[in-house]
Amino acid sequence: MERRKIIHVDMDQFFAAVEQRDNEELRGKPIAVGRDVERGVVSTASYEARRYGVHSAQSIQVAKRLCPQLIIVEPHFQKYKEVSAQLHEIFHDYTDLIEPISLDEAFLDVTENKKGMELGVAIAREIKQRIRETTGLTASAGVSYCKFLAKIASDWRKPDGLTVIHPDRALDFIAHLKVEKIWGVGQKTAEKMHRMGIFTGLDLRNMALERLTHEFGKMGHVFYDFARGIDNRPVVSEWERKSVSCEHTFEADISRNADVTIHLYHTVLELVRRIEKNDFEGRTLTLKVKFLDFQQITRSITADHTLRTKDEILPLAKQLMQGVNFHSHPIRLIGLGVSKPGTPTPQPDKQWTELELDFKPWPETAL
Known part of the structure; x- marks a missing residue:
């Protein structure tokens, strides 16, 4: 392959x-x-x-x-958008597999490229030079075999940097990373990992998949893969929103009927606002409940019509909440999402964040 x-x-x-x-x-x-x-x-x-x-x-x-x-x-x-358009004109000279992240950053899949260039690092170097000549600005670039590592590499030698993380050296690189630098690990997750004795990518790699999924749900599998340098997400050039969701984590866990009803109501209102903002049409409502011990459940129901309003969504949300044993199992988070039928359970929007790494980079290697 x-x-x-x-x-x-x-x-x-x-x-x-x-x-x-x-x-x-x-x-x-x-x-x-x-x-x-x-x-x-x-x-x-x-x-x-x-x-x-x-x-x-x-x-x-x-x-x-x-x-x-x-x-x-x-x-x-408007000026920033114009410069962004110039960047994408340059990108398209090499590939049409471009996934914009924001005005000033993007992923490019150059496995097969329009120039027939063998090395990704050569393409990255050429793109950087053309950006400087065209816009008078500098860019940093990262090259690797997956999005997770390419993003880390682009942050490594800023400004005007170019870093390659070669597949043969990826595991050593990840082993030295602090878990806070791994995508998806926020402050609370990092604190929990520290309590589990996980401080580095190597510590994470040594943790069993069963333990990670028990503690972190679906993200546990993501962490398990990232620690092994596995990230099969494709570069998506055309993106269609398949779900809209929101969730609320409470300052204090809730277990009373009145509290659950009030928080469920406000979560529905937030979901409706997001549906309107994105002009989204979906028929499947999913409830996510995370308990005091971080265990979580999801339940879904599909209507025969598009779900857009509070009056359409709230009764279904209450129906899904029935039977959830929160009296003896307090709730720390409630989430709701609307999706197109057949779409995986909606998750809160995730985004890359800037990383500052303390690890000696590998030299530019053929990739």
């Missing part, structure tokens, strides 16, 4: 870089792209600002305290 060649391209400090490119007075200075209002949030920070601890999703007010000389720049999203 031919090994896939996956490239992850990620622009460096994208919004900030565009602003510095177009305004020479901003070059070399700490800037944050965002709106300078009381509740403004940093969209992107330049590398000069990051040295002071300024980062994306941070309050503008906090950022200014950390860096008193910080320059706040209003965002110009």
Whole structure:
């Protein structure tokens, strides 16, 4: 079976870089792209600002305290979209298997490419050079045989980096990763893993599949595979939404009828808002309940009509909740999702996050 060649391209400090490119007075200075209002949030920070601890999703007010000389720049999203379009024109010269993640990053499957180039690293290097020549900006790229590792590789040598994680060396690479750096491991999951004695990718690899699925449900299988360098997700160039879902984790576990009814009601309202926002049509409603001990159950029901409104969804949600033994088994999370019939159980949207790794990278190797 031919090994896939996956490239992850990620622009460096994208919004900030565009602003510095177009305004020479901003070059070399700490800037944050965002709106300078009381509740403004940093969209992107330049590398000069990051040295002071300024980062994306941070309050503008906090950022200014950390860096008193910080320059706040209003965002110009139309300009960013235009640059993004230029990037995709370059990508399409090599492959049509392109999965955009955001305006400034994408996965490319170049296993079979339009240029007939043998090495993924050669394609990545050429794409980086063309991006610089076309836009005046730098990009970082990662090359590997799967999306999980290509993403990690692109973050490794930022800015203007190029890193390859070769299949023959992937297991050693993963073994040294802190579990916090593995996709899907958030703060609470990491804390639970630490209590289980799991601190690195190697620790995770040594954990039995049965134990991981017992503790983390379906994500346990994902963690099991990632620890072994297994990620069979394809690069999807055309994506159709198959489900809409939401879930609420409670500050305190609930076990009273009134509390469950109230939280179920508010979860339904949130689901309806998401259905309207995405103009989604589905007929299967799925209830997810996670208990105090992290065990969880899912139940589904399919209607003979599209589910869109509170009056259509709430009675079905109550029906699914009947028989759930929460009086002696308190609930810590309730989730609801609507999907097209035949679609796997809806899960909350997941996204890649920026990773900062403390591990010596492998040199560029043929891939």
